[in-house]
């Protein structure tokens with residue numbers, strides 16, 4: 001059977017081949033340290049699991065949900081934004097419940113663009129950003145995220161033609177894959193830029209809870225006028241280790257929220273009510289589990305950065321997310337270096353070019369294993385002797 005042209009055009013999952021290689025190595029009995037993936041390694045906190053168990057035992061939750069989700073969860077979202085970011089959100093008009101941020105990211109181009117329109121995507125960026133444009137039959141231009149700009153896009157350098165045709169833009173801070181964070185000043189500039197060029201902004205705040213060095217990541221909605229131009233996506237996947245539960249939400253501009261809800265009226269019947277109740281409980285209850293998780297990632301980051309620098313690998317410390325974005329040593333492409341690490345050191349990492357053209361020259365390391373495994377990974381890389389050669393070069 002011939003598939004629709006849209007399905008045929010969907011991007012192939014770049015990391016599927018990495019998963020295959022890792023699985024093959026594991027099947028051969030090799031002790032692979034897998035730093036290539038982005039799946040939280042710790043379980044959902046017990047109090048949230050208990051809330052789900054109790055809710056699931058109530059027959060009322062076995063029925064269809066309201067199409068647009070439960071007010072209890074939307075109210076919890078509104079409380080959460082007020083408490084965490086001092087942002088006012090109308091639970092009825094400014095929240096859309098999503099079955100994962102990924103769903104919203106794919107839906108948005110269908111909601112606000114017409115075939116042939118253009119959108120702007122970060123490069124490097126989360127690979128799933130590429131799916132929505134294909135399904136909506138729209139084109140995209142990219143915004144380079146460069147190290148010298150702290151991995152923030154420089155709107156001044158975008159060609160006039162690109163600025164003129166863009167109708168939608170995706171941003172993501174703390175950033176996957178670079179670990180960079182944004183400032184309020186940058187978001188204020190983004191609102192100005194969006195107004196000037198009539199661009200809708202989607203800020204993907206998937207790693208909103210994960211900021212390091214005492215800096216709480218900034219919400220896009222804290223910027224002056226942000227709600228006039230866009231929405232923010234927030235997921236419970238990372239903040240509460242609930243990736244398998246599939247629960248997230250969009251907040252912000254009410255026209256965009258209405259558009260998402262309208263599309264979803266035709267696609268879903270919201271989420272399992274017990275999951276919605278447990279998610280509301282997670283957002284409303286004691287947040288010490290979030291701080292505990294954040295500090296685990298910060299501590300792992302410190303171990304990785306210290307160990308890498310010890311062996312002469314000149315790495316930048318990520319400021320947030322649970323990823324580190326490390327430069328590839330001279331003489332390797334990203335793909336060659338990732339293959340080399342897997343073949344020679346049984347260390348799996350994600351090759352930077354899988355995140356876009358500007359990801360070349362980097363690899364992404366996930367901080368999703370215990371500290372001892374991170375140390376062991378660096379010891380194995382040290383034994384390859386690559387960075388010692390670099391130090392020797394510098395000393396000469």
Ligand SMILES: Cc1ncc(COP(=O)(O)O)c(C=O)c1O
Nearest residue numbers: 100101102126176206235237248
């Ligand atoms: C930047 C980014 N956005 C969104 C997601 C997906 O979030 P969700 O689990 O809510 O679909 C991920 C997951 O890895 C991510 O890295």
